[in-house]
Amino acid sequence: SCKMTSNTDIIPKKKTNILECTKWKTSGASEGDSILDFHTSNSVTEYIFLDGKETAGRKGTYKVKNRIVVEIKWSKLISDTVSGTINDKTMELTEGNGLKKIKYYKIAEY
Numbered sequence: 001s002c003k004m005t006s007n008t009d010i011i012p013k014k015k016t017n018i019l020e021c022t023k024w025k026t027s028g029a030s031e032g033d034s035i036l037d038f039h040t041s042n043s044v045t046e047y048i049f050l051d052g053k054e055t056a057g058r059k060g061t062y063k064v065k066n067r068i069v070v071e072i073k074w075s076k077l078i079s080d081t082v083s084g085t086i087n088d089k090t091m092e093l094t095e096g097n098g099l100k101k102i103k104y105y106k107i108a109e110y
Helices: none
Strands: 022-026 034-038 045-048 053-065 069-073 081-086 091-093 098-109
Touching: 034 053, 069 091
Parallel strands: none
Antiparallel strands: 022 034, 022 098, 034 045, 045 053, 053 069, 069 081, 081 091, 091 098
16 A cells, blocks of 8 residues: 655635625515525526525525625616615615615525
8 A cells, every 4th residue: 555645734714705605595474585595706696485495596606795795786777776784693684775675694605
């Protein structure tokens, strides 16, 4: 048998922002709930529960500013941009020019 030695340590990939590789869920009843999956450093997918099944919804891009403020663009339309604030385990987003606030809770980090 042979022994291998290495002087290079394996360093885990550093997250570029606090939302990368996290999932967030609304707190309402299970029907119509949505999950936001921030799977890369700038892309997000929304999943909606319909008839008890998780269905892929909108896909978009996002930015995190100062580790607190998040802005999500679902399309090129200005009206399809939502923004809000991130706390440790909660995130509050405002849609529709400030008319609708949605609270999300962190459910996973991967």
